[in-house]
Amino acid sequence: MQKATIFKWFNQFTLYLLAVFVSLVFIAPFIWVLFTSLKADSEIYKVPITILPRQIVFSQYEHVLREMSEFTIYFANTVIVSVVSLAIVLLLSSLAGYAFGCLSFRGNRLLLTLVLLVLTIPYAVYLIPVFILENRLDLVDTRLGLILPYVALNLPLAIFIMRGTFRNIPKEMEDAALIDGAGRLQTWSRVMMPIAMPGVATTGIFTFVMVWSEFMFARALMLSKKAYTLPIGITFLQSEAQSWNFGVLAAAIVLTLLPVLIVFLLLQRFLVKGIMEGALKG
Amino acid sequence: MGIPLTRLNKGDEGRRRSRRQRREEASAYAFLLPALIFVLALMLYPMLHSFYLSFTTYDFVYDEAPTFAGLRTYLEVLQDDFFQTAFKNTAYFALGFFPMLVILSLSIALLLNQPLQGSTLVRTSVFLPVIVSLALTGVMFQGMILSGRFGLLNHVLGNILGLKVWTREWLTDPHTAMPSLIAVSLWKYVGFEALIFLAGLQAIPEALYEAAKVDGANGWQRLLHVTLPSLRESFALVGIWGIIQSIKVFEQAFVMTQGGPANSTFTLYYYTWKNAFDFYEMGNASASAYIVCFLILIFSLINMALTRGERA
Numbered sequence: 401m402q403k404a405t406i407f408k409w410f411n412q413f414t415l416y417l418l419a420v421f422v423s424l425v426f427i428a429p430f431i432w433v434l435f436t437s438l439k440a441d442s443e444i445y446k447v448p449i450t451i452l453p454r455q456i457v458f459s460q461y462e463h464v465l466r467e468m469s470e471f472t473i474y475f476a477n478t479v480i481v482s483v484v485s486l487a488i489v490l491l492l493s494s495l496a497g498y499a500f501g502c503l504s505f506r507g508n509r510l511l512l513t514l515v516l517l518v519l520t521i522p523y524a525v526y527l528i529p530v531f532i533l534e535n536r537l538d539l540v541d542t543r544l545g546l547i548l549p550y551v552a553l554n555l556p557l558a559i560f561i562m563r564g565t566f567r568n569i570p571k572e573m574e575d576a577a578l579i580d581g582a583g584r585l586q587t588w589s590r591v592m593m594p595i596a597m598p599g600v601a602t603t604g605i606f607t608f609v610m611v612w613s614e615f616m617f618a619r620a621l622m623l624s625k626k627a628y629t630l631p632i633g634i635t636f637l638q639s640e641a642q643s644w645n646f647g648v649l650a651a652a653i654v655l656t657l658l659p660v661l662i663v664f665l666l667l668q669r670f671l672v673k674g675i676m677e678g679a680l681k682g
Numbered sequence: 683m684g685i686p687l688t689r690l691n692k693g694d695e696g697r698r699r700s701r702r703q704r705r706e707e708a709s710a711y712a713f714l715l716p717a718l719i720f721v722l723a724l725m726l727y728p729m730l731h732s733f734y735l736s737f738t739t740y741d742f743v744y745d746e747a748p749t750f751a752g753l754r755t756y757l758e759v760l761q762d763d764f765f766q767t768a769f770k771n772t773a774y775f776a777l778g779f780f781p782m783l784v785i786l787s788l789s790i791a792l793l794l795n796q797p798l799q800g801s802t803l804v805r806t807s808v809f810l811p812v813i814v815s816l817a818l819t820g821v822m823f824q825g826m827i828l829s830g831r832f833g834l835l836n837h838v839l840g841n842i843l844g845l846k847v848w849t850r851e852w853l854t855d856p857h858t859a860m861p862s863l864i865a866v867s868l869w870k871y872v873g874f875e876a877l878i879f880l881a882g883l884q885a886i887p888e889a890l891y892e893a894a895k896v897d898g899a900n901g902w903q904r905l906l907h908v909t910l911p912s913l914r915e916s917f918a919l920v921g922i923w924g925i926i927q928s929i930k931v932f933e934q935a936f937v938m939t940q941g942g943p944a945n946s947t948f949t950l951y952y953y954t955w956k957n958a959f960d961f962y963e964m965g966n967a968s969a970s971a972y973i974v975c976f977l978i979l980i981f982s983l984i985n986m987a988l989t990r991g992e993r994a
Contacts, residue, residue, distance in 0.1 A: 415796055422790060423807040426869065429827050430810065432834045436826065449837050492717040499713035503706050518725065520922070520978055522930045524954045524971040528735065528964055529728035532742065552724035555717050584709045613815025615933050620959050631817035635937050638821045646832055649825050656818055664813045668806065675874070676881035 430657075437461065437650035444647050460651035471652060473626055474633030479659075481543055481629060482611045485550040489558050489607045490600060492551070497562025497599075498588050502574060515556040523616050526553070531620055541627040546618060550611050558603045561674060565599025566592060602674040605667045612660050630656045736968035743962045755969045765970065767945050768953040771860065775949060776928035778864040783924045784917075787872045791879030792909075805880075809873040816870065820937030823866050828852040828938075853939050856946045863934045863947055871927055875920045882916030883909070918989035925981045930974060950974055 432451070436444060437460050439453040464471050500508060530549050531540075539545035569592060577587040593600075615631045622628055628636070634656055638649060664671065737755055738748035759765050794805050811819065827834045829851070836849040852862045886909065894904045932951040935941055941948035951974055958967035 415793070415798060418793060419798055419801065419804045422793065423804045426811060426873065427807040429822055429834065429869075433822060433826055444832070448841055449832065451837075492720065495713045496717040499710040503710035503713070504703070505707040505710035514721065517729075520926060520975075520982065521729070522951065522954075522971060522974050522978070524951065524958065524967070525732050525975060526725055526728040528958050528968055528971065529731035530724060531958070532731075532964065533728075535742075548720075549724050552720040555720055556725075559717060584713075588713075609813050613813075613818070615815060615817045616955075631815045634821050635817055638825055646826065649821075653818065653822055653826075657814060660813050664810075672805075672809070672877065675877050676884075 433650045433653050436646060437654050439647060441645060441647055444645070460647040461655070463648050464651045464655060468637075468648070468652075470625060470628075470633060471637070471655070474628050474630045475655070477543065477627065478612060478629040478631075481546050481550065482608060484543075485547050485554070485611045486604060486607050488547070488551045489554050490604060493555060493558035493562045493603055494593060494596065494600065495588070496555075496559045497596075498566050498592060500559060500563040501566030502569075502571075502592070515560045518553065518556045523553070527617055527620055530617070534621055540621055541624050543627075545621050546629070549617055549621075550614065553617075554607045554610055558607055561603045561606070562596070562599055564677075565596045565602075569595050598670065601667055601670040605663060605671045606674060608663055609660060609671075732968040732971060735964050736972045738965045740964040741962055742964050748965060751965065755965045756973070759966050759969045759973065762966075764945075764948070765950075765953055768948050768950045771946065771948055772929065772931060772950040774860055775864060775867075775931050778861065779867055780924050780928045782864070782868055783871060783875060783927075784920060786868060787875035787920060788879050788913075790872060790876040791883055792905075794876065794880050795883045805877075808876055811870045812873045814870070816933035817937050819866060819870050820934055823862075824853060824938045828862055828866075854943050856943045859939050859943055859947050863931070863938065866938070867927065867931070867934055871923075875923060878919050878923075879913065879916050882913045886912045914989055918985065921985040921989060922982055925985060926978055929978050929981070950977075 435451060435453050438456045438458070440455065440457045440459060443450070443454060499505070526549070534540050534545050539548070573591055573595065574587060577591040578584075582590065613631055614629075618629045618632050622632060625633075625636075634652060637652055735748055737750060737752055739745075739751045739755060740748035790808055794801055794808070798804070814822075826832070830836060830849075833852070835852065840846045840849045850858060852858050890908050890912065891904060894908050899907065930951045931949045932955060935947040935949055935952055936955070939947040941952055950970065954967050954970040954974060957963045957970060
């Protein structure tokens with residue numbers, strides 16, 4: 401009897417220890433970067449290295465925001481490209497998702513094939529022709545040149561999530577509106593969209609995370625410094641690391657991460673729900 | 683799944699569709715049109731175009747137009763020494779990454795499925811790397827974790843654990859460059875796969891465990907005979923994601939090692955990139971992109987066959 405309790409207690413203890421260790425492995429790099437960004441240079445290069453900052457200073461952030469004009473440009477580019485792409489993806493996927501989820505038409509099944517294609521086919525397959533096309537149309541180095549492919553690449557999954565959302569809305573809601581004489585577009589915007597908002601949140605966070613971090617298209621299509629987005633810009637900032645220092649790099653990393661982190665922490669449950677429900681559907 | 687099927691087939695059963703149905707279909711296409719234009723112009727068309735290009739030689743800088751070369755493009759790529767190096771390196775990466783990904787994410791999912799206080803916090807921290815871009819992950823690890831003098835890893839090994847002999851320049855040492863890439867990729871992707879496994883675990887009915895307990899099965903037996911067989915769908919999904927991430931390795935190497943040292947981290951997808959955007963050989967690049975596609979397809983099919991249910 402007592403032996404069993406001790407055993408159980410020991411078991412619990414090991415599990416907690418394991419849980420702490422696992423969390424640490426995943427979170428330690430972030431904490432290290434954060435702490436470094438808050439140290440003064442003299443402290444960063446002191447030997448032996450200390451982990452906790454002895455004195456918290458914001459000089460590294462000041463340096464990034466005041467003196468590195470490129471960083472602000474990359475940041476602005478990323479915000480504009482992400483927000484515009486996100487808005488278009490949300491609008492178009494809500495429209496198309498409604499059609500796939502609630503209306504009957506021929507060709508409905510094609511969607512699933514399309515989603516699987518995009519998710520499995522490597523980006524290079526699209527990127528090479530898009531690169532050729534954008535060179536012809538003079539879209540290289542323009543924000544539009546990134547927004548257009550980003551919308552296309554993120555649409556299939558977005559439509560897929562929105563289809564699921566609309567399909568789960570009871571048919572009676574829609575019928576009631578239609579019988580009251582509302583047109584399709586009105587039914588969609590006034591009745592269906594307000595109910596579909598959780599799905600919009602899931603789609604939104606997926607798309608935002610994807611667009612904010614996209615590397616390949618941005619690296620191939622944005623060739624001049626003024627057009628870089630953060631994922632590209634930060635790699636160049638880092639390769640110039642000889643001329644500047646770890647503190648600044650750390651601060652730049654934290655600032656790059658911050659928007660996604662905020663969105664993630666606010667909308668975490670939608671993302672987690674999206675992945676877990678998607679997983680169950682197979 | 684019954685409802686959607688009847689919905690899909692409505693109106694296709696040979697009888698003439700009513701005017702109401704035709705109107706519904708028309709508005710469906712109207713709702714679809716804007717999205718369809720994007721997908722057709724920027725995905726379907728490029729897909730076909732690069733497929734055509736993969737049978738041509740096309741130097742984007744000098745050639746006016748692609749010249750048809752048939753299968754010669756593929757042969758040329760397959761016989762290229764750099765391609766073969768890249769192929770070996772990708773195989774090395776996949777063999778290290780894939781099994782570890784499955785084992786680690788399943789173990790973490792099992793841990794997260796325990797009734798522990800604060801397990802949401804653990805879940806959040808495990809998932810955090812998933813939202814960080816691969817490029818930024820690379821910058822973070824190259825600059826601040828794996829670098830020689832000021833990296834966190836060497837600091838922990840040398841100053842905290844007292845293992846000074848283990849410290850090194852992780853990314854410029856040919857023996858540890860690829861293992862480092864594998865480790866960083868695991869750090870980045872394990873959280874996502876763990877969540878898929880967790881969803882599968884939570885869907886297993888409690889009654890199955892109760893029944894196994896009544897039959898006198900111990901913890902390990904329950905894991906082996908109840909948990910793992912019930913996770914078939916999760917294995918299928920984790921498998922396909924893992925295969926994709928194993929084969930199209932690029933950003934990690936591009937950002938952290940530039941394919942070096944001595945080409946030891948030069949991967950297939952990197953080869954595609956170099957052909958396309960360093961040499962502007964769009965024909966060869968397209969061919970190698972389709973070879974990457976083909977590899978993903980083959981392994982996905984194997985994965986599907988292995989994880990298919992007995993009767994499903």
